[in-house]
Amino acid sequence: MGEKPAFAEGFWSLGKNSHAWMVPNGSWGETNIGLIRGERESLLIDTGWDLRIMREVLDHAAPLLEGAPITQVINTHSDGDHCWGNQLFADTPIIATDAAIAAMHHHTPFECAALKCACSVLRHLPVGAPRKFASYMHTMFRPYHFAGIRLTAPTTGFSGRTAISLGAETVKIIEVGPGHSAGDCLVHLPDRKIVFAGDILFAGVTPVAWSGPIANITAALKLLLTLNATTIVPGHGPLATPAHVQAQIDYWDYVQSALAPHRRSGTLPHIAARKILESPAFRATPFASWPCPERLVTSAHIFYETPTPAPKILMRQASIAYEEARLPLLS
Numbered sequence: 001m002g003e004k005p006a007f008a009e010g011f012w013s014l015g016k017n018s019h020a021w022m023v024p025n026g027s028w029g030e031t032n033i034g035l036i037r038g039e040r041e042s043l044l045i046d047t048g049w050d051l052r053i054m055r056e057v058l059d060h061a062a063p064l065l066e067g068a069p070i071t072q073v074i075n076t077h078s079d080g081d082h083c084w085g086n087q088l089f090a091d092t093p094i095i096a097t098d099a100a101i102a103a104m105h106h107h108t109p110f111e112c113a114a115l116k117c118a119c120s121v122l123r124h125l126p127v128g129a130p131r132k133f134a135s136y137m138h139t140m141f142r143p144y145h146f147a148g149i150r151l152t153a154p155t156t157g158f159s160g161r162t163a164i165s166l167g168a169e170t171v172k173i174i175e176v177g178p179g180h181s182a183g184d185c186l187v188h189l190p191d192r193k194i195v196f197a198g199d200i201l202f203a204g205v206t207p208v209a210w211s212g213p214i215a216n217i218t219a220a221l222k223l224l225l226t227l228n229a230t231t232i233v234p235g236h237g238p239l240a241t242p243a244h245v246q247a248q249i250d251y252w253d254y255v256q257s258a259l260a261p262h263r264r265s266g267t268l269p270h271i272a273a274r275k276i277l278e279s280p281a282f283r284a285t286p287f288a289s290w291p292c293p294e295r296l297v298t299s300a301h302i303f304y305e306t307p308t309p310a311p312k313i314l315m316r317q318a319s320i321a322y323e324e325a326r327l328p329l330l331s
């Protein structure tokens with residue numbers, strides 16, 4: 001996005017032949033990607049927003065993959081910045097939640113390419129609001145190349161939880177959506193004490209709920225804290241600590257309690273979001289310094305539309321958290 005990088009872009013070692021391609025500063029499309037090497041095979045977690053990005057990552061990955069090519073891919077969810085590089089792995093099994101696979105066709109690279117093109121023209125309009133919107137979208141899309149991307153669906157879906165093998169090692173995949181998106185999952189490598197959180201977690205960056213309910217996001221973040229990981233890779237932002245995770249829980253708690261009275265009084269969600277962002281109370285919070293505060297507008301709409309969390313899903317989350325906390329493997 002052209003901002004001063006807060007951390008170095010590229011592969012970061014997570015120990016034990018584990019790496020994450022980290023992209024500062026975690027804004028739109030600045031998406032982290034995981035690379036886990038086993039004995040003779042490797043696992044890739046997410047595939048970036050465009051082919052140029054994914055090819056660059058693969059170029060840098062080549063020395064790490066010698067003797068252990070990528071044999072499996074996981075998409076943490078359906079957002080394009082996590083799965084639009086899938087076509088480069090057309091012969092490789094790709095796994096995601098059933099809900100994520102169903103949602104992958106809701107937005108297409110062609111739509112983004114068309115919108116990018118339209119915004120590059122509309123941002124020169126003399127009219128205020130459309131020009132501002134077009135400028136915003138233009139800034140978001142400018143670094144990315146959507147031409148030539150073919151939506152490539154995962155080959156395997158699951159719901160609830162599943163596990164795959166990386167050699168003798170077990171990789172757990174836990175469905176925690178709908179929340180950020182329709183079909184979010186966490187990827188947990190218990191032997192390495194690593195979790196890839198996808199966009200359930202933005203570290204030091206304003207998160208967004210595209211799907212909701214928001215209560216599922218906070219339930220997933222709490223579950224993440226029970227996994228006893230020493231390394232937490234967020235979908236966006238730097239490597240996370242439990243403090244980053246707690247800060248996201250605090251953000252969601254804060255905005256939900258700030259939005260609730262606006263919803264009760266009938267204030268439109270985008271007006272409510274603006275009032276909150278401009279309030280001295282919000283400006284005094286640590287969240288005020290996070291990039292992309294405007295994402296609250298989207299999350300406010302979702303909060304209004306999904307006021308009551310689905311009990312079945314929350315119960316499932318609670319039972320997963322309970323099971324995970326009991327697992328001796330994780331103690």
Ligand SMILES: [Zn+2]
Binds near residue numbers: 082
């Ligand atoms: Zn993302």
